[in-house]
Structure formats: C-alpha cells, structure tokens
Amino acid sequence: MAEKTISFVGFAKKESELTTEEKQTLGNIEKQVNGAVTSLLEKSNQEVDSRFKEFETKLDKMNQSGSMDEFLKELKSFKDDLKSLNKEVADVKAGGINIYDNENPLFKQIDEIYESEKFKSFMEGKTKSSGKIELKLKDAVTSITNNYTGDRLITQQSPRVVPLVNERSLNIRDLMIVDRGEDAFPAMSFTQIYDLDRNAANVSENGRLPKSSFKIREEHTDARRIGTYLDISRRLLKSRIYVRSFIVNRLPLWVRMAEDFQIMFGDGQGDTNLKGITRYEGVKCVSKYITENIVTGGAGSVKSVSGYADGNETMVEFSSPQNKIETGQKITFANAGTGLDGTFTVKKMNDNNIVVEAPYSDAVAEDITFEVRNDFFNNTEAPNISDAVAAIFALMTYAEYTPNFIALNPSTVFQAETAKDTTGRNLDLVTVVNGIKYIAGRPIIETSSVIPGKYFTGDMINGAALVDYTTLTLEFAEDRESMLQNFITLIAQEEVMLPVYNPFSFAYGNIQDVLNAIEKA
Secondary structure (H helix, E strand, O other): OOOOOOOOOOOOOOHHHOOHHHHHHHHHHHHHHHHHHHHHHHHHHHHHHHHHHHHHHHHHHHHHHOOOHHHHHHHHHHHHHHHHHHHHHHHHHHHOOOOOOOOOHHHHHHHHHHHOHHHHHHHOOOOOEOOOEEOOOOOOOOOOOOOOOOOOOOOOOOOOOOOOOOOOOOOHHHHOOEEEOOOOOOEEEEEEEEEEEOOOOOOOOOOOOOOOEEEEEEEEEEOEEEEEEEEEEHHHHOOHHHHHHHHHHOHHHHHHHHHHHHHHHOEOOOOOOOEOHHHOOOOEOHHHHHHOOOEEEOOOOEEEEEEEOOOOEEEEEEOOOOOOOOOOOEEEEEOOOOOOOEEEEOEEOOOOEEEEOOOOOOOOHHHOEEEEEOOOOOOEOOOOHHHHHHHHHHHHOEOOEOOOOEEEOHHHHHHHHOOEOOOOOEOOOEEEEOOEEEEOOEEEEEOOOOOOOEEEEEOOOOOEOEEEEEEEEEEEEOOHHHHHOOEEEEEEEEEEEOOEOOHHHEEEEEHHHHHHHHEOO
16 A cells, blocks of 8 residues: 555645744644554555465465365455454544544443434434433533524534533532432331440459440431423534533533532422431531530439549449540539539540549539530630631541531632731632642532531531432423424433431531630630
C-alpha cells in the first residue's frame, strides 16, 4: 500500500493569514497526526504481508495433500479481518481525532437508548412510550433548557454545552449506603435499640456475672415516589448531543434535590413524603447536649457508694442503668457529704457503675442527687464556625457512630470561607479537595434545603440507609396534547425508602447556639 497523507483539521483562516507562531503550532499538530496514521497504515501493510506468506506456505502443503477446505476457511477469516481494518482506517479518515471523552459510559448508555429499536419505534410514532430506561447517574457538568433557540441544528455540533447555573457537586445519597429494594416488597421493617444496660464487670472465678439487657422496637418505612417531567420539542430531541448532556447531567439532579429535602425534612405524612431523619425523636441540636444536663438523678437514684483503688477513689453504683453517661463527662454530686460533694470527671466502668477521683467517705447513698454534663460547655476561647463544627463532630462521635458530612446553606459556607482574624487575614476555614469543600476535615453539602445559620450532620453510613425500591428511570412519552404541540414528554422518577436505624447519631440545629454553648464565659 502507498503511503497517504490524511488531512484531519480544517482552519477558519487561510494559510496566508496565519502568523509564524500559528503556522509552527499547526504544523506540529499535522505532523503528529499524519505520523500516527502512517504508523497505522504501515502496521496494516505488515499484517497483510505476514498473512499472505502464511497462505503461500499452506497452499504449497495443500497442493501436495489435495485438500482445500482448511485454506478456504483461513481465506474467509483474512477477508473479514481486512474489512474490519479498512473500516477502522476509514473511520479515522472521516472523523479525525476527538479530544472529548466520548468513552464516558453514561454517554454510551444514552447513545444505546437512541439506537435501540424501542426508541426508534417511539420516534417513528409506532408506540406511545419509549419504555422505562434505568440509569445510574451522579455528577453534573452541563445543562440546557427544554426548548431550543436558534436555527443551526443542521450544522456540526460541539459536544460541549455551557451551563448558566450550577448544580450541587455532592448530594446526601453520595455519602450513604444505598441498597437495592426487593420488587415484591414496597415497604420494609427494621429494629431500633432504644434502651441498653451494658452491665459487664470483673468477677471472681466462681462469682455471679452481672446481667445485661436491651430493648428494641420495630419501625417501618414505605416506598415514596420522587420525580419530575419536561416537555421537549421534537427538533431538540433529534439532537443527541444536547439531549444526552441534559439527561446525564441535569434532570436527575433535580430529582436528587427533592430527595435531599425528603431525607432531611420529610414529614412522613400521607403516602407522599418520606419520614426525614430530623423528624425522629432523639435528633436535636448539639448545643442541647452541651448546655443541658444529659442525665439528672434525684434522691434514690444512687444505689451504693464504695471505696475504689485503696479508698483513693470512689465507685458509685446507680439504681438503674445510665447508658447516656460516658467517660470524660462532668458529674456534680449534692447531698453526698464531705469529699464527694462537687464536680468530677467520669470514668465509666459500665452502664451501672462509674468511678470518680475523690477519696471515699461514708455517705448515705439514697440521699445523693447528681447532674451530668458534657465537658464542651463554656470551654473555648473566641470560637468560630470551624470550632463549632469540630465540637459537633467530637460530641457526635461515639462507639461505631461518626458523622461523615455536614449540610450547610451556601450563605453559611460563604461566611466560613470569608472569615478573618483581627488583623484581616483570611482564616482559611474551608478547604477544597477534588472539587468538594471541607470544614474541620468533613465534607460540606451545600444545599438551600438547610436554612442559613443552621446545620445538619450525622453518620450516614451506620445511622441510616437509602433503599432504591426502583432506581432512577427516564421515559419518553407522548399523548394527543403533546402531539398537537410537537412536543415529547421526558419523565424522570424513582421510588425510595429511608430506614433510620439510630436517630441519636444525627443532629440538627443552629450553629450560633453551638458557639454560645462552647464559648468560655
């Protein structure tokens, strides 16, 4: 085969109009492109020569044996390979080099929709619906409106569509465990542990082990439908580039926006709304855990008091399990007599027993009263929003539960990003990693669903889950009205369930209340 030079690029300027720098740059591009194609053609020449040599050798052998069947099979295989190679070269000549990522699996999926028999039948008017098309969509880059302004749809189209507004780069579901529901069950039940008595203790070899217990209750959630639809002109629908950018990047995010609100604030009323996480008993502002007593014990709430560590410390046994008391909290005793009246740091043994660093002295246990608070109360000098977020995460982290995000209004994020010290220097409270904003080391979800000045946080991995009863689907449909107006309806919808396993692993409230609670008096 003779070497050919293939032109890949057409320029708006004439060669005489190009500057020296432009000529040099374009010359380098042309050289590299032509070199790549020449290499491809040389490779094909080598393959052809090699295969023909194989055939010549086999032909000599078959002439001696008198058999031609094997040769004919090889010849057919070579013919097919050659056709395939010629097609690849023709595609390169026709299409040139594409700098855009057309290998995007989501774009491929949209292309498959366009090429499917189901969609072709719909476009030809043979059916009233394209059927439901299931998609797994996430990130947003571009957008369009549902109609087209202009008269250039018959021209070559760039695969880039420029948005005028930004969508959220992160949704709550992106931080959750998302399970697939069973088609036969549009509702699910789950259990919540609401009371614990973790009464483990050291005993002698033949001593009686203390008894532990827990209480559970059954909760349930039903599938709820979230979706929207758009009317799209038939002319626009014929533009694969615009529609696939729209389908992949925009419409599903509108569904996700409504989903974010339902996950946080759905009231669970009727058969339309999810029961949002903040609607569960136990979800409250962290400031209340800081400023209010976690536990209050009246007379009779202490069962016994005894010496510990050779009497240098005091062990207190409660009359009933106190599973909310944790090591590091502050307990204040009253009516306990000399030595035990006052505030001490808790060292927890189990839900029934604690130790405090106070010398043991005789006290009438049934007269003792107590209050327990967190150690965060009035403990920070001139706190800022990052300090408040750090306090929220620290207080909400316990056992297997750790907050993995914080949802804030964009205006609240702006205040954090522009916060400055007394000399006017930016505090850099917000950092950006891979396009995601972080504060106090946790990812921020910017959402208008949260009121400015408020926050929502929690453990989306262990505390709750999202169940896709039906995953997000897209469907093209039409009726008489849309046919009269030459429109197609595009429907996007999903059905989800939201089991909340531990409401106490979430918090919602005012950031200022947290700042007031941790600020040193």
